[in-house]
Amino acid sequence: MDVLERVRLAVAGARVRDGGALEELIAALLEVGRTGSPGDSFEALRALTERPALLLHLDAFIRREWWHPTRPTPGLAEADPVVLAVAASHADGRIRERAVRRMLDQPHPGTMPFLVLRTSDWVRQVRDTACAGLAVLLHANPLLATPATVRTALLINRRRRGAFAHAQLLVPLLTRSTTALAGTLLTAPEAPVRRFALDAVAHRLGLRDLAALAERDPDRQVRARAAEAAARQAVWTDQAELLRRLARSRHAEVRITALTGLMRTGSPQTVVPYLDDPSALIRALAREAARRTGTxxxxxxxxxxxxxxxxxxxxxxxxxxxxxxxxxxxxxxxxxxxxxxxxxxxxxxxxxxxVPVPRVTALLRDDSAAVVKEAAAALLPSATHLPADLLWDMLTDPQRPAVRRAGYRLLSRRDRFTALRAAVLASGDTHPRLAARGRTDATTRIRELTPHPWITRPVPALGADPAQAAELLTLAEEHRTVLTEGTVHLLRDVLRRVPGSR
Structure with missing residues (x-):
């Protein structure tokens, strides 16, 4: 297998709480460092930094698990990017500091996320070196602020010492000489990066650019922020045509901003036709416009x-x-x-x-999945008064997942035993979302019924007779592969406390 392919597979299969998968990822990275070219090393780092959250967990894992003396200490004499990246997470602060200095001596966009990580290091010497170096590098070459670098900075900004990198990455965006950087970040695949860049440069983007973002960006927050900036400029410069263009957008967050701008320019008559808009907020604005125009x-x-x-x-x-x-x-x-x-x-x-309960109950079998969903939502307050046989039939409907989901929602609102039985039954559903919800709910409900010696809280009663308890246990045994052996064992203990059970 190609060494780069091994890294890609390791990144794709890594889970942040799976130590074995992280060990495999580290081994794959170091193999690239030993046998690959510098280009292969940067490609391996790029594959890793495409998942910044995984990068942060890998950093913590290396510090926690690779401290033992039997672990090989990465050699820093050769400046391989992968070796430096791994060494920058070493438990020994002196090794981390040396790795940071080597990255600063040979700056590259591929190692910038690892440098950003060290700007929040708990050791002052490592942190100061990384912070000073990051500021100098970004001043000399703002294009080092890649989307992966920004995404990493946004994640560590939540930390106690993580604000420095976030602030430094704002500096080149706030200057007019970095149009190329703004363009790169505004077209990044990660929505948080585009939001970060837009917040910094919206004040100096042209109306056409803002309107394009508002109309075409896949992220709702980016569209809303771009539309707000575009509408503000359009109102100031009296460009009602652009506001009317944005008001025709298929996105409600864009339409409401444009229509608010039209109201501010004194054109309520252009807002009245939106009385029938699907958005409740837009309808409310249109009603205000209608009152101003006598409609x-x-x-x-x-x-x-x-x-x-x-x-x-x-x-x-x-x-x-x-x-x-x-x-x-x-x-x-x-x-x-x-x-x-x-x-x-x-x-x-x-x-x-x-809600006319009898009429809406008939819609629980409607041909439309959307109607079934809305009917179930409308009947939730009346769930205890609906025929139980109807709901159990819905939960076992062989053809339609929408009907089974509606039946499960309504059964979950009934007594504790019915809700638990429905969750156990749903855990084996063929629809993955309903099965996942049933498994989670069943596990949660069983744990709520289990007493804990170190938690003083009243344990609720299941409210089942011995026959119902035996049926529930049989049903859980049939679904033990999805509920796990531990959960079934807890349920068995719970059911032993049912009065009359053996």
Missing amino acids: DPLAHYRAAVQAAEPQVGAIGGLAETGGRAYVPLLTALLDNPAPQVRAHVLRALRSLDV
Whole structure:
């Protein structure tokens, strides 16, 4: 196997709490350092720094596990990047300091994340050397601030001594001479890096650049911040056309910012058409614009929901403005053939706290998964009054995961025994998300029923008779591979305390 491929596989398979996997990763890195070229070493480091959280855990693992005298001390005479990176995490502060000095003597973007790590070192001599060196390097060559370097700095910024690198990386972005750096960071694959760069350079980006970020960036926070900066500039420079362009965005966080800008420029009439917007916040802004222009929002919503094809935003708007007086009109829309209409009607009825239980119960088997989900959410307060047989049938539906998830949500709101039995049953579901939730809930509920000698708290009663306890234990035994042997053993102890059990 190629040494670089070994590193990539080790990085992909590494888990932060798996010591064996981290040992394999260290061995793979050191093999590249011994047998590979400098280019291979930097490629191996790049593969590692693509996962900054793993880099931080690897740093802690090396300090904790590689301190023993039988461990080989990395030689620093040869300046291989991988060897320096491993040595920079050594338990001995003198070795870490020497590794930092070697990285400063031969700076490279690939070793910058490891230098950033040492700026939060607990040993003052190591920390001071790394901080001073980082400041000098960034001043001489701002392009050393790679996305991986910034991502590492953002992570260690949460530490007690981690603020220095974060502040130093801001410095080159705040100067006008680093356009290339800003462009690199604004197109980085990691959303936190793009947010960091945008916060620093938004004040000097042009309207076109900000609008492009607001319209096309995949991260919601980046879009919102770019839209806010663009709208601010557009309002100051009276560029209403750009605000109207952003108001047509498919992203609600962009539309609300643009529409707020249009209101500030004295154009409420351009905001009124958004009365039927899917976003509740935008509808509220549009209603304010309607009042300023003499339009009656309630009359608009009344007419809109009775149209042949009601807009889903109008359904929410009628609930927000008309209140419970229009519940009959909303309930009639539960027969609408459009599933998105039925789903939004259920959401509106739930917001008004007026749910016709028999009518909504019939929608638990709706053809639309979205409608089933909303029906279950609306019926949660009434879960104890629903037929138990219906809910158990839903949980064992052989075809539709959405129906099984809805049945599980409602069963979880019933008594403690029913909720635990449903969780054990769901832990073996073929749908991975429902199985994971059932496994987690079953483990949590069983532990809640288990007394702890060092914790003084009342242990709740399961509320089961001997026959139910025996059935539950049989069911758990059938799912022992997913619940784990330890969890089943705890449940067995819990069930022994059921009155009448053997």
